[in-house]
Amino acid sequence: xxxxxxxxxxxxxxxxxxxxxxxxxxxxxxxxxxxxxxxxxxxxxxxxxxxxxxxxxxxxxxxxxxxxxxxxxxxxxxxxxxxxxxxxxxxxxxxxxxxxxxxxxxxxxxxxxxxxxxxxxxxxxxxxxxxxxxxxxxxxxxxxxxxxxxxxxxxxxxxxxxxxxxxxxxxxxxxxxxxxxxxxxxxxxxxxxxxxxxxxxxxxxxxxxxxxxxxxxxxxxxxxxxxxxxxxxxxxxxxxxxxxxxxxxxxxxxxxxxxxxxxxxxxxxxxxxxxxxxxxxxxxxxxxx
Amino acid sequence: xxxxxxxxxxxxxxxxxxxxxxxxxxxxxxxxxxxxxxxxxxxxxxxxxxxxxxxxxxxxxxxxxxxxxxxxxxxxxxxxxxxxxxxxxxxxxxxxxxxxxxxxxxxxxxxxxxxxxxxxxxxxxxxxxxxxxxxxxxxxxxxxxxxxxxxxxxxxxxxxxxxxxxxxxxxxxxxxxxxxxxxxxxxxxxxxxxxxxxxxxxxxxxxxxxxxxxxxxxxxxxxxxxxxxxxxxxxxxxxxxxxxxxxxxxxxxxxxxxxxxxxxxxxxxxxxxxxxxxxxxxxxxxxxx
Numbered sequence: 001x002x003x004x005x006x007x008x009x010x011x012x013x014x015x016x017x018x019x020x021x022x023x024x025x026x027x028x029x030x031x032x033x034x035x036x037x038x039x040x041x042x043x044x045x046x047x048x049x050x051x052x053x054x055x056x057x058x059x060x061x062x063x064x065x066x067x068x069x070x071x072x073x074x075x076x077x078x079x080x081x082x083x084x085x086x087x088x089x090x091x092x093x094x095x096x097x098x099x100x101x102x103x104x105x106x107x108x109x110x111x112x113x114x115x116x117x118x119x120x121x122x123x124x125x126x127x128x129x130x131x132x133x134x135x136x137x138x139x140x141x142x143x144x145x146x147x148x149x150x151x152x153x154x155x156x157x158x159x160x161x162x163x164x165x166x167x168x169x170x171x172x173x174x175x176x177x178x179x180x181x182x183x184x185x186x187x188x189x190x191x192x193x194x195x196x197x198x199x200x201x202x203x204x205x206x207x208x209x210x211x212x213x214x215x216x217x218x219x220x221x222x223x224x225x226x227x228x229x230x231x232x233x234x235x236x237x238x239x240x241x242x243x244x245x246x247x248x249x250x251x252x253x254x255x256x257x258x259x260x261x262x263x264x265x266x267x268x269x270x271x272x273x274x275x276x277x278x279x280x281x282x283x284x285x286x287x288x289x
Numbered sequence: 290x291x292x293x294x295x296x297x298x299x300x301x302x303x304x305x306x307x308x309x310x311x312x313x314x315x316x317x318x319x320x321x322x323x324x325x326x327x328x329x330x331x332x333x334x335x336x337x338x339x340x341x342x343x344x345x346x347x348x349x350x351x352x353x354x355x356x357x358x359x360x361x362x363x364x365x366x367x368x369x370x371x372x373x374x375x376x377x378x379x380x381x382x383x384x385x386x387x388x389x390x391x392x393x394x395x396x397x398x399x400x401x402x403x404x405x406x407x408x409x410x411x412x413x414x415x416x417x418x419x420x421x422x423x424x425x426x427x428x429x430x431x432x433x434x435x436x437x438x439x440x441x442x443x444x445x446x447x448x449x450x451x452x453x454x455x456x457x458x459x460x461x462x463x464x465x466x467x468x469x470x471x472x473x474x475x476x477x478x479x480x481x482x483x484x485x486x487x488x489x490x491x492x493x494x495x496x497x498x499x500x501x502x503x504x505x506x507x508x509x510x511x512x513x514x515x516x517x518x519x520x521x522x523x524x525x526x527x528x529x530x531x532x533x534x535x536x537x538x539x540x541x542x543x544x545x546x547x548x549x550x551x552x553x554x555x556x557x558x559x560x561x562x563x564x565x566x567x568x569x570x571x572x573x574x575x576x577x578x
Contacts, residue, residue, distance in 0.1 A: 013413060017400065019341040021413065027339050050316050052308040052446035053342045053402075053430055058386035067383030070368050070375045076402070077366065077390050078434040079359050086359045094356030097347035099398040101366050101390045109388040111306065113342075113365070124302060124310065141342055141430070145367040157341035 004278035011279070018149035018156025020265060025279035029271070030264055034139055034161050036285035037262055040182060041137035041163045049121075049138040055114040059123035062245040065115070074113040074143040074156070077106045113143035117162040118259040125166060126246040130255065133167025133175070139264075152269035153230055159264040166243070166257045168250045176235055179260040183224055183233050190283050192226060192270050199223045199234060226273070232266045235259075293567035300568070307438035307445030309554060314568035318560070319553055323428055323450050325574035326551055329471060330426035330452045338410075338427040344403040348412035351534040354404070363402040363432040363445070366395045402432035406451040407548040414455060415535040419544065422456025422464070428553075441558035442519055448553040455532070455546045457539045465524055468549040472513055472522050479572050481515060481559050488512045488523060515562070521555045524548075 002010070011024035022030055038048055054076060060066065066073055079089045085105055093099045114120060117140040125134065139161040146154055165175035180196070187194045199221035220239070223231035236259050242248070243255035250256070275282045291299070300313035311319055327337055343365060349355065355362055368378045374394055382388045403409060406429040414423065428450040435443055454464035469485070476483045488510035509528070512520035525548050531537070532544035539545070564571045 015345075017343075017345060019343055021341070021409070022339040023336055027337060030339070047312055048316060050311040050319070052310070054306075054308055054432075054446050056304075056306060056386075057382075057388060061384045061386055064383045066385070067379050070379040070382070071370075073368065075366050075368075075388065075390070075395065077364050079362060079364075081360075081436060090356050090359040093346075093359070094353045095350045096355070097345075097350055097399065099346060099364065100392055101364070101395045101398055103389055103391055106364065106390045109390055110386065120310070143343075147370060157343050 004276065008272070008277035008279065012151070014151035016149065018146065018154075020151055020155060020157075026268065029279055029282060029284070030159075030268055033267055033285045034159070034262075034264060037161050037163075037186075038137060038139070039286070041135075044135060044163070044178065046135040046137040046163055049136065051114070051117070051120040051138055051140050053113050053141045053143070054111045055119060056123075057110050057112060060112065060119065062126075063119075063122075063242070065119070069115065072115055072144045072146070074115075074145055075109045076111045076113060077101065077109050080105060080107055114140060115144050116142055117160045117261065118164045121164050121166070122242045122246045122248065122257070125248050127248070129249045130166065131251065133165050133171035133250070135175075136164040136166070138162060152265040152272070155265060158266075161262040161264060162259050164257065164259045166248060166250070166255050168253065169256050171250075172237060172256045172258045176237055176258050176260075180222070180235050183235070183260060183262070186285065187224065187232065187270075190267075190271065190285065191274055192232070193274075194224045194226050194232060194270075196222045197225045197229075197231075199231070199236075226270045228273075230266060230269065232263060232270050234261045236261070293565065297561070297566035297568065301440070303440030305438065307435065307443075309440055309444060309446075315557065318568055318571060318573070319448075319557055322556055322574045323448070323551075323553060326450050326452075326475075327426060327428070328575070330424075333424060333452070333467065335424040335426040335452055338425065340403070340406070340409040340427055340429050342402050342430045342432070343400045344408060345412075346399050346401060349401065349408065351415075352408075352411075352531070354408070358404065361404055361433045361435070363404075363434055364398045365400045365402060366390065366398050369394060369396055403429060404433050405431055406449045406550065407453045410453050410455070411531045411535040411537065411546070414537050416537070418538045419455065420540070422454050422460035422539070424464075425453040425455070427451060441554040441561075444554060447555075450551045450553060451548050453546065453548045455537060455539070455544050457542065458545050460539075461526060461545045461547045465526055465547050465549075469511070469524050472524070472549060472551070475574065476513065476521065476559075479556075479560065479574065480563055481521070482563075483513045483515050483521060483559075485511045486514045486518075486520075488520070488525075515559045517562075519555060519558065521552060521559050523550045525550070 011026035013021040079086050142160045220237040224233040238257045240254040242257045248255040300315035302310040368375050431449045509526040511524050513522040527546045529543040531546045537544040
């Protein structure tokens with residue numbers, strides 16, 4: 001009979017490269033957690049989406065993502081569509097653990113791996129005029145390159161469930177109020193102590209460009225943090241930043257937007273901290289205490 | 290009131306870059322389809338896993354994946370961890386739609402995007418001795434670079450549910466027999482006509498290396514194809530190829546393995562072909578006809 005700590009070790013395979021594989025009870029709990037948030041979003045009127053991990057560079061260009069976060073971005077490329085180049089790649093890299101990126105072997109990058117779930121939504125509604133607030137949700141694998149990783153807490157690849165509102169200021173205020181309360185209540189129902197703190201995102205060079213994402217989003221981002229400071233979720237009012245960048249209008253005005261984000265691995269980390277390794281004994285999301 | 294064709298258009302956002310976004314009834318059907326296969330796998334005794342889309346180059350090195358499929362591979366890189374290089378990247382690429390990959394700006398590649406779900410399993414059990422067959426399942430976003438894309442049929446990014454057995458020859462035979470029948474029965478229950486055909490994977494240079502993946506896996510791969518030839522699933526007996534490559538033993542012998550794969554978007558494409566755009570009227574996976 002395995003101890004809870006051994007079972008947890010079987011259920012979580014973390015590697016030093018910032019990736020984690022889940023199975024068993026831990027994966028079941030994570031799936032149930034995500035389903036609970038998705039169901040809550042659906043009850044609130046949000047439509048659920050499935051996105052690819054890939055996002056086109058041109059979809060991020062309107063917000064100049066790479067100006068604010070060049071250090072966090074993950075870029076995607078392929079071998080050049082040229083038989084000689086591909087043959088050389090196959091010969092040189094067939095069994096390699098590391099491969100140099102050189103312009104003669106690789107295609108120009110036109111896609112990144114998405115750094116956040118909600119970046120998919122704004123390009124999808126670019127140029128549209130909406131009459132009433134759009135309520136949207138999705139879970140997506142997201143990617144942020146870091147200099148070091150901590151399993152479940154700071155990963156290169158992690159899953160993020162977001163709920164997003166694109167609308168007018170009245171709709172945004174009601175959305176933010178509803179979801180701040182809901183996220184806090186969910187943490188409480190799971191036995192987690194958490195409090196709101198102003199966010200301090202690691203912008204690369206915030207002074208470098210006064211119009212950058214860093215300057216505009218930063219002041220209004222709040223994170224729900226557990227003791228020790230780990231953020232398990234965030235609420236972010238973008239005002240009309242995305243509406244203007246992607247020319248989305250609500251009525252006659254540029255649309256305002258806001259998002260709430262649940263970092264799924266971080267909720268797992270918080271649960272392990274508070275409740276230990278016996279996953280079946282944890283409170284279950286959405287179950288009366 | 291939108292027509293079924295208009296509703297389907299709202300539920301499926303395909304772009305020319307080989308990506309698709311799903312929502313609404315189509316996403317619900319796809320989720321239900323995957324859940325049905327996952328539940329069937331669970332009833333069969335398989336453990337469900339959640340993997341990242343990233344896979345380490347060193348995890349693919351033992352099978353020399355890049356020797357057989359340099360043209361299909363998607364490589365991942367990040368800006369070089371150097372302030373000057375990152376600043377230059379931010380300035381040059383901040384709002385770019387295309388970015389040249391050059392060794393002075395980008396890190397050496399040590400990860401790819403996984404081209405198939407099951408490639409995650411063999412490294413996970415590398416070096417292990419197992420006594421009885423391992424039954425495993427996972428759904429994963431997979432990535433294959435192509436020269437052209439067709440929505441739902443041939444995508445750069447697509448979702449693949451696999452069920453995998455790693456064990457001895459007796460276990461593998463029973464596994465393949467069970468899942469070939471189950472996949473065919475599932476297609477039939479959904480009103481799809483399909484038949485088994487030998488696979489013809491697009492290996493880059495199969496004559497180039499007699500030990501390559503191409504030579505070894507090819508003869509035993511069978512695909513379940515709908516009229517017109519689109520493969521919606523496959524069954525692949527690997528003999529001891531992965532067992533030897535990753536030093537997995539079952540009893541005293543190198544383990545044998547087999548996988549069955551369901552290409553989720555292709556099942557959607559087949560359903561649209563046969564049943565039209567009114568998704569709510571489609572037969573539902575796992576529901577008595």
